[in-house]
Amino acid sequence: MLDFLWLIPVLPLAGFAILSLLGKRISPKAIGLVSVIPTGLSAIITAIIGYGFITSPPANSAFSQILWTWFQVGNFTPAIAFHLDALSMAMIFVVTFVGLLILIYSTAFMAGDEGYSRFFAYMNLFIASMLILVLADNLLFLYLGWEGVGLCSYLLIGFWYRDAKNGAAAMKAFFVTRIGDTAMAIGLFLLFTTFGTLDIQSLSQEISQQPVVTLAAILLLAGAIGKSAQLPLQVWLPDAMAGPTPVSALIHAATMVTAGVYLIARTNFLFIHAPVVLAAVAIIGAITLLIAGFSALVQHDIKRVLAYSTISQIGYMFLALGVGAWSAAIFHFMVHAFFKSLLFLCAGVVIIALNQQHDIFKMGGLRKQLPLTFWTFLIGCASLSALPLVTAGFYSKDEILWYAWSSQSGGSVLWAAGLTGAFITCLYSFRMVFIAFFGEPKSTVSFKTPLRMSVVLVILALLSLAAGFIELPDISAAKITFQIISGITSLAGIFIAYLLFYGDRRFIGYLLGSRLSVVIRDLWFADWGFDWLYNNLLVRPYQWLAFINRDDFIDSVYDGLAWFSRICNQVLSFSVNGNVRWYVGGVTIGSVIVIGIAILL
Amino acid sequence: MIANIPLQYGLGLAVMLFGLGLIGVLVRRNIVFILLSIEIMLNACGLAFVVVGSHLNQPDGQVMYFFILTMAAAEVAVGLGLVMQMYRKFNTLDTNAINRMKG
Numbered sequence: 001m002l003d004f005l006w007l008i009p010v011l012p013l014a015g016f017a018i019l020s021l022l023g024k025r026i027s028p029k030a031i032g033l034v035s036v037i038p039t040g041l042s043a044i045i046t047a048i049i050g051y052g053f054i055t056s057p058p059a060n061s062a063f064s065q066i067l068w069t070w071f072q073v074g075n076f077t078p079a080i081a082f083h084l085d086a087l088s089m090a091m092i093f094v095v096t097f098v099g100l101l102i103l104i105y106s107t108a109f110m111a112g113d114e115g116y117s118r119f120f121a122y123m124n125l126f127i128a129s130m131l132i133l134v135l136a137d138n139l140l141f142l143y144l145g146w147e148g149v150g151l152c153s154y155l156l157i158g159f160w161y162r163d164a165k166n167g168a169a170a171m172k173a174f175f176v177t178r179i180g181d182t183a184m185a186i187g188l189f190l191l192f193t194t195f196g197t198l199d200i201q202s203l204s205q206e207i208s209q210q211p212v213v214t215l216a217a218i219l220l221l222a223g224a225i226g227k228s229a230q231l232p233l234q235v236w237l238p239d240a241m242a243g244p245t246p247v248s249a250l251i252h253a254a255t256m257v258t259a260g261v262y263l264i265a266r267t268n269f270l271f272i273h274a275p276v277v278l279a280a281v282a283i284i285g286a287i288t289l290l291i292a293g294f295s296a297l298v299q300h301d302i303k304r305v306l307a308y309s310t311i312s313q314i315g316y317m318f319l320a321l322g323v324g325a326w327s328a329a330i331f332h333f334m335v336h337a338f339f340k341s342l343l344f345l346c347a348g349v350v351i352i353a354l355n356q357q358h359d360i361f362k363m364g365g366l367r368k369q370l371p372l373t374f375w376t377f378l379i380g381c382a383s384l385s386a387l388p389l390v391t392a393g394f395y396s397k398d399e400i401l402w403y404a405w406s407s408q409s410g411g412s413v414l415w416a417a418g419l420t421g422a423f424i425t426c427l428y429s430f431r432m433v434f435i436a437f438f439g440e441p442k443s444t445v446s447f448k449t450p451l452r453m454s455v456v457l458v459i460l461a462l463l464s465l466a467a468g469f470i471e472l473p474d475i476s477a478a479k480i481t482f483q484i485i486s487g488i489t490s491l492a493g494i495f496i497a498y499l500l501f502y503g504d505r506r507f508i509g510y511l512l513g514s515r516l517s518v519v520i521r522d523l524w525f526a527d528w529g530f531d532w533l534y535n536n537l538l539v540r541p542y543q544w545l546a547f548i549n550r551d552d553f554i555d556s557v558y559d560g561l562a563w564f565s566r567i568c569n570q571v572l573s574f575s576v577n578g579n580v581r582w583y584v585g586g587v588t589i590g591s592v593i594v595i596g597i598a599i600l601l
Numbered sequence: 602m603i604a605n606i607p608l609q610y611g612l613g614l615a616v617m618l619f620g621l622g623l624i625g626v627l628v629r630r631n632i633v634f635i636l637l638s639i640e641i642m643l644n645a646c647g648l649a650f651v652v653v654g655s656h657l658n659q660p661d662g663q664v665m666y667f668f669i670l671t672m673a674a675a676e677v678a679v680g681l682g683l684v685m686q687m688y689r690k691f692n693t694l695d696t697n698a699i700n701r702m703k704g
């Protein structure tokens with residue numbers, strides 16, 4: 001059964017090919033089927049392979065399938081090969097199943113859009129690229145998938161390209177991630193020149209502690225930071241919300257942005273030999289989860305709140321990676337994929353139901369109007385806030401906090417940052433719930449959620465609750481203390497969110513009474529001024545340089561050539577004056593010169 | 602007889618004739634005189650061939666002169682025909698006035 005592994009990425013790729021060739025000629029219904037069925041089949045194959053993988057694991061708990069040699073340059077022969085182990089198993093499980101659910105949701109969400117087939121073509125290409133990324137056996141093939149998902153992210157953020165703002169957001173996402181991608185490419189070059197291979201398995205055996213490994217780890221980390229929107233390259237993700245909501249759910253919450261986490265987990269042998277970099281991963285994660293959490297606390301746009309929340313949750317995964325808790329990071333990735341895509345899809349329903357209204361302060365009382373969405377959104381928020389015992393988020397976040405405290409490279413500071421982050425998470429998630437779903441209705445809703453959307457929401461809600469039981473924590477006295485602490489934190493967070501944001505929000509008024517708190521709020525709202533900083537530090541100087549060099553100075557060479565030929569043209573056309581005697585004079589002088597040269601030489 | 606004339610004299614005469622012809626071509630504006638001057642230059646070349654041929658005691662120089670003579674005759678025939686056409690068309694033989702072909 002494992003031999004069918006190659007079908008998993010190939011099926012969505014085939015879906016992409018069909019849609020891009022025939023998309024304009026077939027009916028919307030057929031487009032929906034062509035886009036959903038390949039991913040559905042991939043999901044089924046994943047389930048079967050997963051079952052086989054667990055019941056009768058292959059040797060070394062890993063399976064490699066080499067299809068063919070990609071190309072050969074000297075002794076560099078990267079293969080088109082897939083590698084399946086527990087890590088990629090978890091990843092393809094999430095990608096295919098969440099991808100399938102979101103595609104089903106999208107068939108209803110995107111109905112009537114003029115780019116219906118284009119949308120699904122991109123989505124299928126994305127799923128195929130993401131599967132290549134997680135299944136790749138060597139880093140070069142992985143990089144192919146890495147760039148593939150980046151491309152699809154760009155195309156889908158700018159999906160509604162008629163609005164120039166969306167195009168700008170798409171370019172911003174592309175450029176910012178490109179900074180990381182370039183660093184990662186250099187890291188790959190470095191690894192290749194040092195070890196002569198990019199094959200992950202052989203690299204993991206050859207690597208030893210040496211300076212070049214640290215450098216390569218830093219470069220790969222830069223790639224991961226760009227893709228996963230961590231400090232200091234997190235600025236693109238909130239703007240990426242310009243894309244359609246299912247895109248935000250699939251690409252910018254569940255899968256692509258966690259590619260950085262996957263990369264670090266996949267190349268953990270590298271990071272283990274670079275403990276400094278690993279510590280940096282933890283610190284970056286801890287800082288990111290805090291600042292993104294604070295930013296999420298003051299946003300108005302429901303999708304931006306969720307975007308900052310995503311950055312913050314990926315910060316948790318980085319924290320886990322940094323303290324060496326690989327499995328906790330991947331566990332949180334999986335749970336996060338479920339509840340965050342659920343939250344985005346709920347937000348999508350709300351946004352459609354209120355005619356493209358994104359501002360949570362213009363929502364209100366949606367609890368009665370969209371009951372199913374309310375309950376599923378509540379479950380998502382509970383899971384995001386790590387509500388104790390019943391939600392999956394509790395188990396995964398608790399694992400991370402536990403390792404942040406107990407692991408060798410962890411410590412009280414990282415743990416405290418994580419716990420504070422958890423508290424803020426409760427605040428902003430229940431802020432959304434209380435403001436958008438409680439209180440007085442501010443608009444009438446006559447939207448009936450299509451069955452396809454409701455089913456997807458319910459399935460994801462169940463997964464957000466139940467996925468935690470896959471990996472129940474082992475019980476020990478110390479651990480229970482920590483669980484109680486984090487449980488109390490999240491309950492306290494929800495309670496304070498209730499005090500602050502439920503009803504007439506009196507306390508917020510008090511809090512915003514002073515000038516300082518208004519300044520802080522504006523700072524958080526503007527993402528701590530990162531956009532402003534980058535605009536003034538990088539974008540505007542660059543634009544200025546481009547402006548003063550608008551007549552490219554290298555062009556001046558070619559302009560000079562053109563000028564020279566024009567001068568020659570003028571001189572020569574002056575000499576062609578139609579006067580026969582002038583020509584005779586020319587011939588005479590020419591002959592004299594030629595004969596003179598012949599005689600003298 | 603001719604063998605007694607030194608080579609330098611003969612060639613000097615040829616050069617002088619050639620120079621006169623060239624000056625004529627350069628300074629005259631009338632196309633007929635230009636053709637005339639070209640004839641002088643051709644004959645100067647012919648003279649040079651004959652003189653050198655006689656100096657080397659070989660007939661080649663004289664043979665060459667026949668070629669030049671024939672070519673000159675043909676050239677004059679064509680040239681004068683063109684001059685006729687030119688006069689009909691422009692009513693002048695001044696080459697400075699006929700300068701419409703220019704870049």
